[in-house]
Amino acid sequence: MAANDGLWTIRDVAAYLRVPTETLYRWRKVKYGPPAARVGRHLRYEPEAVRSWVRQQAAA
Template sequence: MRRKTTTPTAATTIEELWTIEDVAAFLRVPVATLYRWRTMHTGPAAYRVGRHLRYDPATVRAWLTETAAA
């Protein structure tokens, strides 16, 4: 029996999560700054995946917009 495969559409495509290095490059800040913001609860929200931090790009962009507007 053959399995039916489908290709993802734009509506179902999920954007890849960013590493802390990706966020640091996007914001042009040192990785240490992101760690400090995380301990102070002031930076963009991150998810802990095992022992790694991962960021949702949409959340990082929303945080940046919110921070810039303040």
């Protein structure tokens, strides 16, 4: 996973969640899934925000 800036790429998140990148794009379109920030043309994810989102889903 990307360690250069501390943020994860969409591929990193897909690997962590074990879902295809297309699933993350679809979730984003319907306002579901872990929060992402757009950096230029790219999506970036804060690792702790992804982990927090997973914990919330497990608790629901």
